[in-house]
Amino acid sequence: QKEVEQNSGPLSVPEGAIASLNCTYSDRGSQSFFWYRQYSGKSPELIMFIYSNGDKEDGRFTAQLNKASQYVSLLIRDSQPSDSATYLCAVLNFGNEKLTFGTGTRLTIIP
Amino acid sequence: GAVVSQHPSRVICKSGTSVKIECRSLDFQATTMFWYRQFPKQSLMLMATSNEGSKATYEQGVEKDKFLINHASLTLSTLTVTSAHPEDSSFYICSARGRTGRIDSYEQYFGPGTRLTVT
Numbered sequence: 001q002k003e004v005e006q007n008s009g010p011l012s013v014p015e016g017a018i019a020s021l022n023c024t025y026s027d028r029g030s031q032s033f034f035w036y037r038q039y040s041g042k043s044p045e046l047i048m049f050i051y052s053n054g055d056k057e058d059g060r061f062t063a064q065l066n067k068a069s070q071y072v073s074l075l076i077r078d079s080q081p082s083d084s085a086t087y088l089c090a091v092l093n094f095g096n097e098k099l100t101f102g103t104g105t106r107l108t109i110i111p
Numbered sequence: 112g113a114v115v116s117q118h119p120s121r122v123i124c125k126s127g128t129s130v131k132i133e134c135r136s137l138d139f140q141a142t143t144m145f146w147y148r149q150f151p152k153q154s155l156m157l158m159a160t161s162n163e164g165s166k167a168t169y170e171q172g173v174e175k176d177k178f179l180i181n182h183a184s185l186t187l188s189t190l191t192v193t194s195a196h197p198e199d200s201s202f203y204i205c206s207a208r209g210r211t212g213r214i215d216s217y218e219q220y221f222g223p224g225t226r227l228t229v230t
Contacts, residue, residue, distance in 0.1 A: 034218070043204045043224040044155070088154065097143070099219055103154040 003027060004091050006102035015111050019076040023089030023102055026070065032092040033065055033072045037085045038104065044088055047074070079109045113139050115207045117222035124195055124229055131191045132225045134205030140185040141207035145219060146178070149202045161188050195229040202226050 005024050013019040021035075032051040036044035050056045050063040050072065062075040072091075076083055086104040093100075114137040124130050134144060143162050147155040159175075161167040161182035169175045179191040188207075192199055203226075206219040 036221075041226075043202075043221040046218060046220065049218060098157060098160065099145075101154045 003100045004089055004102035006087075006089050006105045008103055009106040010108050011105055012108045012110055013079050015079055015081060015109050017079055019079045019083065019107055019109070021074040021076075021087050021089075021105050021107065023072045023074075024070055025072070025089075025091045025100075027091065027093055027100075028067075028070065029093050029095060030070075030091040031094050033063070034090040034092065034099065035061075035063060035074045036088040036090060036101075037083075038088055039085045047087075076107075081109045081111055083107065084109045113207070113209070113218075113220040115141075115205065115220050115222040117205055117225050119225060120223060121226045122228070124227070126196055126229055127194055129191055129193045130195055130227060131189055132203055132205075132227075134188045134190070134207065134222050136186045136207040136209070136220075139207075139209045141188075141209055142185065143208045144182055144188040145206045145208070146180060146188075146190050147204045147206065149204060149224075155204065158190075192227065195227070197229045200227055200229045 003026050034049045035047040038044040048058045048063050050065045056063045060077045064073045086106045088104045089102040090099040116135045118133045146158045149155050157170050158173045159167045159169045161180050163182050163185050167180035182188040202224050204224040206221045208219050
């Protein structure tokens, strides 16, 4: 079982709709969770992080965390073509202070 | 926001030569820097973690004598790929993290990456 799992996609969403990206993790010791966006040929850029159960909103982005289910998601409202990218979920274990990345979900916003 | 630079952005070298990649944190002190490698259509794989002034910690399967890491200051880490071979061709990305004592200080900020091609 992979430590951090994401659906590789591609996920296609119409412009203006809500894109929902999901991630599950296996290490119950994980304590902080990050969403990165990576455009083709570029390095990842941090979108947001979450470490408490529930929702965290930042602009058009909402991260949701459910530690009991070992599940974290990212919602993108009012999707724009510029949101088309690969979204990487990353999980931090404070014990070893390392980020473990999922393989990413490729998102395409259809104009 | 935190800015991390990498140099060079792209390098082509011949098999058997060595290549040095620099990673700099421009507006914060990076107590820890990480080096990742990413092959096409794959996720980031951590190669090593370096703390300023101490030896790097390498992930399992990463040859420390081949990938030399030096974290000489709080703003600079270098990765040297020694005796490069075509299979070392990849996208190398560094990230930096500053420690402020807050939980969100565990954020890692990534450099723009270096694309290495070994011919």
